[in-house]
Amino acid sequence: MEEQRFRGIGVSSGITLGHVYLLQKIQPRIIYQFLIDRGEVKKEISRFKKAVNMAKAEFLKIRKGLPIKEIIHILDAYTVILKDPFLYKATLKRIKDEKINAEWALLKSVEEIEAIFLKIDDDYLRQRFQDIKYVANRVLRYLTGESSDFRGIQDAIIVAHGLSPAETTHFQTNNVAGFVTEIGGRTSHTAIVAQALKIPAVVGVKEITYRVRDGDFIIIDGLHGEVIVNPTSATIEEYYRKEKEYKLYRKEIEKYTHLPAQTPDGFQLKVMANVELFEEVHSVLSAGAEGIGLFRTEFFYLEQMDFPDEETLFTHFRKTVELVSPYSVTFRTLDIGGDKFVSKPDFGEAMNPALGLRAIRLCLNQRTLFRTQLRAILKASIYGKARILIPFISSLEEVHQVKAILKDIKRELKKQGHPFDEHIPLGIMIEVPSAVAISEFLAKEVDFFSIGTNDLIQYALAIDRANEQVAYLYEPLHPAVLQMIKVSVEAAKKAGIKVGICGEMAAEPAYIPLILGFGLDEISVNMQVIPLIKRLIRETNFRDVNCIVNEILKLSTAIEIKNYVKQALQNFPQTLNNIG
Ligand code: PEP
Ligand code: MG
Numbered sequence: 304m305e306e307q308r309f310r311g312i313g314v315s316s317g318i319t320l321g322h323v324y325l326l327q328k329i330q331p332r333i334i335y336q337f338l339i340d341r342g343e344v345k346k347e348i349s350r351f352k353k354a355v356n357m358a359k360a361e362f363l364k365i366r367k368g369l370p371i372k373e374i375i376h377i378l379d380a381y382t383v384i385l386k387d388p389f390l391y392k393a394t395l396k397r398i399k400d401e402k403i404n405a406e407w408a409l410l411k412s413v414e415e416i417e418a419i420f421l422k423i424d425d426d427y428l429r430q431r432f433q434d435i436k437y438v439a440n441r442v443l444r445y446l447t448g449e450s451s452d453f454r455g456i457q458d459a460i461i462v463a464h465g466l467s468p469a470e471t472t473h474f475q476t477n478n479v480a481g482f483v484t485e486i487g488g489r490t491s492h493t494a495i496v497a498q499a500l501k502i503p504a505v506v507g508v509k510e511i512t513y514r515v516r517d518g519d520f521i522i523i524d525g526l527h528g529e530v531i532v533n534p535t536s537a538t539i540e541e542y543y544r545k546e547k548e549y550k551l552y553r554k555e556i557e558k559y560t561h562l563p564a565q566t567p568d569g570f571q572l573k574v575m576a577n578v579e580l581f582e583e584v585h586s587v588l589s590a591g592a593e594g595i596g597l598f599r600t601e602f603f604y605l606e607q608m609d610f611p612d613e614e615t616l617f618t619h620f621r622k623t624v625e626l627v628s629p630y631s632v633t634f635r636t637l638d639i640g641g642d643k644f645v646s647k648p649d650f651g652e653a654m655n656p657a658l659g660l661r662a663i664r665l666c667l668n669q670r671t672l673f674r675t676q677l678r679a680i681l682k683a684s685i686y687g688k689a690r691i692l693i694p695f696i697s698s699l700e701e702v703h704q705v706k707a708i709l710k711d712i713k714r715e716l717k718k719q720g721h722p723f724d725e726h727i728p729l730g731i732m733i734e735v736p737s738a739v740a741i742s743e744f745l746a747k748e749v750d751f752f753s754i755g756t757n758d759l760i761q762y763a764l765a766i767d768r769a770n771e772q773v774a775y776l777y778e779p780l781h782p783a784v785l786q787m788i789k790v791s792v793e794a795a796k797k798a799g800i801k802v803g804i805c806g807e808m809a810a811e812p813a814y815i816p817l818i819l820g821f822g823l824d825e826i827s828v829n830m831q832v833i834p835l836i837k838r839l840i841r842e843t844n845f846r847d848v849n850c851i852v853n854e855i856l857k858l859s860t861a862i863e864i865k866n867y868v869k870q871a872l873q874n875f876p877q878t879l880n881n882i883g
């Protein structure tokens with residue numbers, strides 16, 4: 304078999320070698336059958352019950368010994384869905400009444416449930432149908448005999464068409480070595496989870512599911528976005544060496560991760576951590592982070608049937624604040640929507656969730672949900688240092704509404720005798736172009752700005768961040784993006800508030816000189832890159848990069864900017880890897 308090489312988008316660095324586990328998401332093949340007599344009906348009923356029990360056993364098996372609470376909740380929800388009357392009883396009734404085989408009956412039940420869900424106005428609830436579909440599919444696989452209990456997934460490299468962020472979180476428990484997908488972009492949330500789990504990943508590799516077979520030997524290089532199928536023994540040797548070198552290199556730079564991120568000419572940039580999964584909280588300080596600059600709270604809600612209650616949130620937030628003390632934890636309020644729930648092409652595209660009731664829009668629409676989060680954050684705030692960050696702000700009115708709600712909650716907590724930090728800083732994400740345009744007004748209302756370049760680029764350049772087909776247009780060095788960063792930073796400075804970047808752009812070593820040159824107060828990045836980012840900052844003079852930034856802001860195309868940066872940063876070979 305010949306060695307084949309494919310290019311994709313490297314989204315989580317590291318090199319890994321192993322065997323392919325092809326994750327089939329296509330529907331199992333179904334045979335439709337009418338049943339002739341009562342004997343057959345009885346047989347189908349027991350076949351269906353057996354398949355349900357097998358699916359249940361599978362969920363329980365995965366659940367056992369799981370360290371991640373969020374995933375335990377997901378699996379518990381799946382077990383409940385298995386016995387949901389609309390799915391379970393309705394299917395049994397169909398087998399009996401309509402005299403059809405179990406697969407057909409189950410599909411009919413799922414169709415009926417889908418019709419009900421499609422009538423629901425609320426995006427979030429409507430999307431919960433995906434859980435039901437997933438569970439029904441597991442049962443179908445047992446019925447058709449096409450099931451797999453994930454045996455063999457251990458240490459394997461997953462190859463799939465696409466993966467949702469929640470599916471990706473399953474990989475930690477199975478020690479998955481890495482993954483490759485056909486769809487997805489650099490800043491898609493699936494990529495962000497891969498970084499959190501520290502597993503190498505390459506997305507956007509066209510037709511890869513057709514180019515590999517289960518068990519094929521495969522190499523993935525998550526830094527350069529390279530995938531090699533059936534490598535020759537020389538290639539295998541070369542990559543084992545590269546893997547070893549990469550590990551040694553990481554070990555070396557990790558030694559100095561606790562040094563401050565201060566430039567030789569005395570400029571200090573606070574480097575904080577982005578946290579996606581609660582389990583990461585334990586590693587924040589050892590990674591060398593000076594606090595959490597972005598705690599994505601949505602992962603408590605991901606793929607779950609019920610919203611977490613105040614007590615659950617409070618317990619987790621308090622623990623986080625305590626563990627990260629004396630540094631601060633920036634709790635971003637719920638940012639559901641966009642690609643966070645629907646990486647599944649059949650659902651999201653038509654509704655365009657990216658422009659819908661996302662993040663703060665949803666929170667202002669579902670006040671109880673928002674208040675529960677804010678109460679939990681406030682109550683946790685006295686156990687250390689906390690900040691509140693509101694995503695997706697697009698108008699001043701939204702900030703006014705948030706402040707009124709916050710004021711009301713503070714009054715309520717006082718009345719109830721719950722202590723909290725009265726001066727808890729309130730910040731907003733600058734990630735919608737309209738927020739940049741009115742940043743001067745917004746800056747007067749809040750305590751800090753956090754620029755979300757992932758979304759800012761997506762909305763400014765009209766590029767779906769999770770769509771590999773337009774990934775080539777996703778350009779952080781587009782002059783429009785750089786001008787927007789400049790405007791936001793200036794507005795913050797003028798108002799005397801702190802400003803940082805928490806999007807993936809700040810985690811890209813190649814952009815660090817520019818990020819530094821903008822004169823930001825802080826950045827927040829995935830923990831994997833902290834040692835390298837801090838080292839680059841320690842090796843860069845602020846005055847030099849500040850001059851470069853001032854020059855590139857005069858240029859009008861990304862090409863010119865790239866060429867200028869390449870030329871100007873010749874002494875920074877490390878950083879140039881990814882400037883294309
Ligand atoms: C961003 O948009 O840059 C950001 C940090 O938020 P998220 O990736 O969660 O949308
Ligand atoms: Mg965002």
